[in-house]
Amino acid sequence: MTSAFAPRLLAAHAAMLVSVSAATGLGVWQYDAYQARKQAERIDLTQETPRPLTDLMGSDDPFPGADVGRPVDVRGTWVPTGTVFVSGREHDGVDGFWVVTPVAVGGEGRPAVPVVRGWVPTVADAPPAPSGEVDLVGSLQPTEGTGETDPNPDDDVIPQVRIADLIQHVDQDLYSAYVVDDTPSAGLVKADLAALPDSGRFTGLRNFLYAIEWWLFGLFALYIWGRFVRDETREPDDLGDGTATPSGPAPDDHPVPSNA
Structure with missing residues (x-):
């Protein structure tokens, strides 16, 4: 062997x-x-120095996953006619609404990014939407996609910060992101956000x-x-092909008959 x-x-x-x-x-x-x-998605960027939104992404770019929660500087013009209210948002255990107004980044008519200006308990409590030029700092977030549909597309209340819902309320392109203003508008409470986002399932x-x-x-x-x-x-004996070899002598091809 x-x-x-x-x-x-x-x-x-x-x-x-x-x-x-x-x-x-x-x-x-x-x-x-x-x-x-996976770990990179959970890095706390909330204390980083704000960067211009346009340095991180363009209006047609996908959301930069590594920049979730990063402070960004947004400069442009308010689009007050695009103001919506996002339902199902809590603050200190009280159910209410986010007040979202787009900002045309770079000036009027340019692609806009939705900005969460703050929280209110009811739509009636929301102050008038601002107008004119703005320069704000806020937290960059990916748009939501829970799959929940808008039960009434004709009003200004939507169930989530989703581009498909927001685009019906503005006349220009939207960024695939939204920003939560660090300094809420007068009459609004700062919107609550988790400091560290959960990493994506397929990251x-x-x-x-x-x-x-x-x-x-x-x-x-x-x-x-x-x-x-x-x-x-x-x-070698273990490698045979399974055919048996006769052990006795081979029979004659032409046997000789015996004499009687």
Whole structure:
């Protein structure tokens, strides 16, 4: 029986060790990248120096996921006719509304970003919408998408800060984000927001799947090595094809008849 440590098998052992080690290491690297991206979404940016909104995203850009909660500087012109009230918002346990007025970033007629000016217990308590130029600092947030539909599209009350709902109330393009004003308008209470957003369910999913793929590759390499070593160390008798070899003498092709 051939030993598993025979010189001719050393190359197979070395190839197995290299393959499994590389696959394990690459899998760990991808998994660490997955964890790092999940953690990045939970970094508290609320104390960072405000940056101009236009430095982080354009009106047609997707939301920059790494900047959730970052303070931004918004300069432009109020769009008072686009004011809406977002229902189902609590403050100190009291149900009420967010008051949202868009700001045309860069000036009148330009794409607008919805700005949460503050909270009120009832729509009737909301002060008039502002107008004119504005320069404010607020927290950048991704637009919502709970799937809840607006039961009455004809009024100014919407169930969530969602572009599909907001666009019906303005005549210009909207950013795929909204801003919560750090200094609420007179007569409004500052809107409550969690300091740290929850990381998305699919954040870094590709890195996680790559990690699983590399580990499966390592297991496959280990399986191939095991099969190869088993076949190489098996006794020759164990490799037969299953056909029996007769042990007696072969019969004559032309038997000689005996004399009577």
